[in-house]
Amino acid sequence: MDGALILIQILNGLQLGVLLFLLAAGLTLVFGIMDFINLAHGAFYMLGAFICATLAIWFDSFLIAVLLAVPITFVIGVVVELGVARQLYQADHLEQILATFGLILIADTLVQMIWGPQGMTFALPEVLNGQVQLLYGVEFPVYRVLIISVGLLVALALYLVVSHTRTGMLIRAGASNRRMVEALGVDIRMLFTLVFAAGAAMAGLAGLMIAPITEASIGMGNEILIVAFVVIVIGGIGSVQGAFFGAMLVGLIDTLGRAFLDDLLGLVLSHQAAETSAPAISAMLIYILMVVILYFRPQGLFGVRAS
Amino acid sequence: MTKTFIRCALVLAAFALPGTGLAQSVKIGFVTTLTTGAAVIGNDMRDAVNLAVEDLNGKMGDLDIDVIFADDGFKPETGKQVTDKLVKSDDVDFVAGYIWSHVLLASQKSVLSAEKFLISANAGPSQLAGKLCHRDFFSTSWQNDQTPMAMGAVLSQKGIGKLYVMAPNYAAGKNMIAGVERTFKGEIVGKDLTKWGKDAQLDFSAELAKAKASGAEAIFVFYPGKAGGAFMKQYEQAGLANKLPLYTVFTVDAISLPKLQQANMKAVLGSLTTGFWGPGLKTPQNQQFVSGFREKYGRYPSFYAAQSYDSIFLINSAVEAVGGNLRDRDGMRAAMEKAAFPSVRGSFSYGANHFPIQNFYLLEVVADGDGNWTTEIRSTVLENHQDTYVADCQL
Numbered sequence: 001m002d003g004a005l006i007l008i009q010i011l012n013g014l015q016l017g018v019l020l021f022l023l024a025a026g027l028t029l030v031f032g033i034m035d036f037i038n039l040a041h042g043a044f045y046m047l048g049a050f051i052c053a054t055l056a057i058w059f060d061s062f063l064i065a066v067l068l069a070v071p072i073t074f075v076i077g078v079v080v081e082l083g084v085a086r087q088l089y090q091a092d093h094l095e096q097i098l099a100t101f102g103l104i105l106i107a108d109t110l111v112q113m114i115w116g117p118q119g120m121t122f123a124l125p126e127v128l129n130g131q132v133q134l135l136y137g138v139e140f141p142v143y144r145v146l147i148i149s150v151g152l153l154v155a156l157a158l159y160l161v162v163s164h165t166r167t168g169m170l171i172r173a174g175a176s177n178r179r180m181v182e183a184l185g186v187d188i189r190m191l192f193t194l195v196f197a198a199g200a201a202m203a204g205l206a207g208l209m210i211a212p213i214t215e216a217s218i219g220m221g222n223e224i225l226i227v228a229f230v231v232i233v234i235g236g237i238g239s240v241q242g243a244f245f246g247a248m249l250v251g252l253i254d255t256l257g258r259a260f261l262d263d264l265l266g267l268v269l270s271h272q273a274a275e276t277s278a279p280a281i282s283a284m285l286i287y288i289l290m291v292v293i294l295y296f297r298p299q300g301l302f303g304v305r306a307s
Numbered sequence: 308m309t310k311t312f313i314r315c316a317l318v319l320a321a322f323a324l325p326g327t328g329l330a331q332s333v334k335i336g337f338v339t340t341l342t343t344g345a346a347v348i349g350n351d352m353r354d355a356v357n358l359a360v361e362d363l364n365g366k367m368g369d370l371d372i373d374v375i376f377a378d379d380g381f382k383p384e385t386g387k388q389v390t391d392k393l394v395k396s397d398d399v400d401f402v403a404g405y406i407w408s409h410v411l412l413a414s415q416k417s418v419l420s421a422e423k424f425l426i427s428a429n430a431g432p433s434q435l436a437g438k439l440c441h442r443d444f445f446s447t448s449w450q451n452d453q454t455p456m457a458m459g460a461v462l463s464q465k466g467i468g469k470l471y472v473m474a475p476n477y478a479a480g481k482n483m484i485a486g487v488e489r490t491f492k493g494e495i496v497g498k499d500l501t502k503w504g505k506d507a508q509l510d511f512s513a514e515l516a517k518a519k520a521s522g523a524e525a526i527f528v529f530y531p532g533k534a535g536g537a538f539m540k541q542y543e544q545a546g547l548a549n550k551l552p553l554y555t556v557f558t559v560d561a562i563s564l565p566k567l568q569q570a571n572m573k574a575v576l577g578s579l580t581t582g583f584w585g586p587g588l589k590t591p592q593n594q595q596f597v598s599g600f601r602e603k604y605g606r607y608p609s610f611y612a613a614q615s616y617d618s619i620f621l622i623n624s625a626v627e628a629v630g631g632n633l634r635d636r637d638g639m640r641a642a643m644e645k646a647a648f649p650s651v652r653g654s655f656s657y658g659a660n661h662f663p664i665q666n667f668y669l670l671e672v673v674a675d676g677d678g679n680w681t682t683e684i685r686s687t688v689l690e691n692h693q694d695t696y697v698a699d700c701q702l
Contacts, residue, residue: 005520012512057569117346119533121540123570131546141544144512213544214509214537215566217344223506258501259513279476279500 004137009259010252011134015144017251018151022206023224024231024243025158026199032238033174034089034192037096040080040103041203041228042221048073048204049216050111053120062125062212069208070201077200081193089192108218119217128212147209154202155244162240171195175238227254230290236300245301250286257282332371333626333633335619336393338386338404338414339428341378343505344533347562348406348611349378352428354604355596355612359619362599367626370633372619375399379410381505386410387417394421400633401426403618406531406611408432408451408478412439419443424625424639428618429611431662432478433485437699440660443636445643447617447650448610449583450662450694451479452486454556455529457581457667457688459490462525462554468493471523471551473514473538475503475530483529483556489695497521509537515545525552535563539575548574555580559672561609564680576680580670583663584613584652585684592620592649607681613651624648660700664693 027041051072055065084103088096123129128143162168170191173181182188207221214220231250235242262278269277293301337356339349353376360372375397379386386407393399394417402418403426405411411430418425419441427435431450435441462470470493474480480500488495497517502508518526526547530538535558542553559567559580567575586597586607596616600608608616621643628642629635646657655665667689670682 002520005516008516008520009513012516015512016510117342117344117350118566119344119347119536121536121566121570123572124544129544139546141512141541141546143544210510213541215533215540217533219343219505226506255513258499258508259517275498275500279502283502 004135005259007135007138008140009256011140011144011148012259013252013255014248015147015151015251016255017248018148018155019206019210020224020228020231020251021155021244021247022151022202022209023228024235024247025155025240026196026202027225027228028232028235028237028239028243029171029175029195030199031232033171033178033195034085035178036085036089037093037100038085039097039100039225040107041199042223042225043104043107044073044077044200044203045207045221045224046107046111046216046218047076048207049211049220050115050120051204052208053122053211053216054115056122057120062122062128066205066208070205073204074197074201076204077197078193080200081196085196086189086192104222108222111218115216117218119215120211121215122212124212143212150205150209154205158202158240159244167191167194227286230286232300234290234293234300236303239300239302242300242302249289253285253289254282257285261285332373333367333401333622333631334373334375334397334399335622336375336377336390336397336399336402336404337428337615338377338379338390338393338402338410339615340381340406341376343381345381345406348532348609351562351609351612352404352406352615355600355608355615356619358596358599358603359616362595363619363623367623368631370626370631377404379405379407379414381407381410383407383409383413387413390414390417394418394423399423401622403622404428404615405430408482411435412478415439415441415444422636424622424636424643426618426621428615430479431482431694433482433694433696434478436660436662436694437696440697440700440702442640442661442702445621445657445661446663447621448614448663449665450696451482452489452696453689453692453694454581454583454667455483455486455527456490457669457692458527458554458556459487460688461579461581461669462487462527463490463492465525467525469496469521469523469525470494471497471518471521471526473499473501473511473518473526473528473530475507475534476500477503480529487527496523507534509534511538511541512545515541515547518551519545519547523551525554527554527556528558529556530558532562535559536566539563539567539572540570543572543574553578556582557610559682560611561586561607561681562611564672564682565606568680576672576674578672579685580672580682581667581688582610582670582682583665583667584610585668585670585682587681587683588652588668590649590651590653593651593653596651607679617648617650617652620648620650621646658693658697659702660694660697662694662697664691666690667692 052065052069131139132142231246235246261282265274339352341349377389401424405427406429408430425444427446429448436450474483499514625639625642629638655663668684669686671685673683
C-alpha cells in the first residue's frame with residue numbers, strides 16, 4: 001500500500017462520485033422542488049447510454065454522439081414531464097412510486113424491443129483509450145480523467161446557475177416554499193419542466209459516460225439509482241451542494257472500501273477471515289454511512305427542509 | 308340402454324386415458340436466464356435447445372419433445388420458484404439448464420426430491436459433485452474447479468511466479484479461484500471477490516489499480532456474461548494489456564467476442580483461456596452442431612450452447628433406451644450413466660458423481676478465415692480429467 005496506489009484509488013472514488021452526482025442532482029431537485037419521487041430517473045441514465053452507443057456507431061464519432069445524446073435525453077425528459085410526471089405532482093408519494101415504477105418497466109421493455117437484450121458497447125477514440133501520467137508513478141486512464149473533469153464542470157455550472165441566476169433563485173425558492181413562489185406569480189410549471197428535463201439530461205450524461213467503461217445494458221439505471229437515493233438522503237433532499245458532497249463521500253467510501261478493506265481487516269483478523277468478510281462489508285459500507293449520518297443529522301448534511 | 312352404456316363407457320375411458328396410456332410426449336423443463344443482462348447467455352442456450360429438438364426432428368423415440376423454458380431472472384429465489392412450477396404444475400420428466408451455481412443449488416432439491424431427473428447444462432458447483440451428489444443428477448458441462456485447474460496448470464507451465472486473481476463473489480467464483488489455486492505452483496499476490504447478481508459490480512477500477520500495483524506477472528479472471536465484456540474494456544483502458552497478461556476462464560467466449568470485435572478491443576486477440584470445448588473441435592457431432600448453429604442463427608455458438616445441445620441428446624439417449632417408457636427411471640438412469648450419446652466433445656465417461664471425465668484444452672482468441680473473432684484449440688492441457696470432489700460423493 002503506497003502513496004501512488006492510494007492516490008489512484010482516490011481518483012477512482014472521485015470518478016464514481018461525479019457519476020453519482022450527475023444522477024443525484026436531478027433526483028434531488030425534482031424531489032426537493034416538486035415533491036415528486038421519480039423511481040424512473042434511472043431510465044434516463046440507461047437511455048442516455050443506449051442512444052449515445054447507437055449514435056457513436058452510426059457516426060463513428062464519440063464526440064458527435066455525446067453532443068446529440070444529451071439534448072435528446074433532455075427532450076425525452078420534457079416529454080415525460082409533460083405526459084406523465086405533471087399529472088402526478090398532486091398525488092401522494094405511493095401513487096408516484098407506483099406510476100414511476102411502471103415507467104421503469106416500460107422503459108426497460110422498450111429498450112429490449114429496440115436494442116435487444118444483449119446490451120451495447122462501442123469503442124472510444126484512440127486518444128481516450130490510453131493512460132496519462134499525472135505524477136511520477138501515477139498513471140491513470142485518460143477517459144476516467146475526462147469523466148472527473150466533465151463531472152466537476154457540470155457541478156460548477158450547476159452551482160453557478162442555482163446560486164447566481166434568477167432561475168436558480170426560483171429553484172431555491174421552490175425547494176423551500178413552493179406555494180409562496182406560486183403566490184408571487186411565477187410560472188412554476190415552466191420551471192418544473194425545465195428542472196425535470198435538466199435532471200434527465202444530467203442522468204443521460206452520466207449514463208453515456210459510463211457506457212464505454214461497462215456497457216449500455218437493460219436495467220443499468222435501476223441498479224445505480226438505489227445508490228443515488230442514498231446520496232440524496234445523506235446530502236439532504238433538495239440540496240445540490242448536498243448531492244455533490246454526498247456523492248463524493250459515497251464514491252470515495254465505496255471505492256476505498258473495495259480497495260483497502262481486506263488489507264485493513266487483515267491487521268486484526270486472520271487472513272482467511274479478512275478475505276471472506278471484506279467483500280461483504282465493503283458492499284455494506286455506504287449504507288452504514290447513511291445510518292450514521294441520519295442518526296446525527298436526520299435532515300442530511302445540507303438539508304434545507306427539516307422534515 | 309345400449310346407447311347409455313356406450314356413453315358411460317366412453318366417458319370412463321376418457322377419464323382413464325392419462326392413467327393407462329403411455330405418455331405421448333417427453334416434457335423437459337429448461338431453466339435459464341432470459342431477462343437481465345445475462346439474458347444473452349440464456350438466449351444462446353435456448354437457441355441451442357431448439358436446434359437440438361429440430362435435429363432430432365422433434366421426436367425422442369416415438370414421443371414428441373415438449374420443452375418448456377423458464378426464466379430464473381438471475382436470482383436463486385426466482386430460479387427455485389420456476390423450478391417448483393415446472394416440477395409440480397407442469398409435471399415435467401426432466402429439468403435441465405441452469406447457468407448459475409447459486410441458482411442450481413437453490414433449485415436442486417425441488418427436482419430431486421420429486422424424483423425427476425436434473426441435468427445441469429452449465430453450473431457445476433462443488434457441493435453437487437461431492438456431498439450433495441445424487442443418482443438423478445447429471446452434468447453435461449464440468450465441475451466448476453476443473454476449467455481453472457487446467458488454467459492453473461497452463462500458468463505453471465509458462466513459469467509465471469506471481470498471479471493476481473479476480474472473480475465474482477458467489478459459489479462459482481469461489482470454486483474458480485479454488486481450482487486455479489489447486490494447480491498453480493506460484494504465489495497468489497492478490498485476490499478480489501466482487502459483488503455479483505442483478506446489481507453486480509461492473510466498474511473494476513479499484514481492483515485493476517490494485518492488480519497493477521501488486522507486482523503480479525499475470526492476472527487470472529472469471530467474469531461470465533456481460534461483466535466479461537466490461538472487464539476486458541477496462542483492462543485495456545487501464546493500460547494493462549502489455550504489462551499484465553490476461554488469462555481467463557468462461558469470460559472470453561462466443562457471447563462476449565462479437566461485442567468486443569464491434570468495439571475493436573484488439574487486446575483480447577491472442578489472450579488465452581481453457582475449456583472442455585471449442586467450436587473447432589473435430590467430432591462429427593460438433594461439426595454438425597456448429598455448422599447447423601451458424602447456419603440457423605448466423606453466429607458462433609458459445610460453450611453454453613454446446614452444453615445445452617448435449618443435454619437434449621443425453622435425455623434422448625435415456626428415452627430411446629427405455630423405448631419411450633418414462634416410468635422406467637432405473638433404465639433411463641442406467642442409459643445416461645453410460646454417456647452413450649453423440650456428444651459435441653466426443654466420447655467421454657461419467658464419474659460416480661455423474662460429472663464428465665473429459666479433456667480440457669488451451670484455447671486462444673483468434674480471427675477466423677472470415678475475420679470473425681473466435682477461440683481455437685491450441686493444445687490439450689488435462690486428459691480424461693476428473694474433478695476432486697468425487698471422493699466426497701457417496702453413491
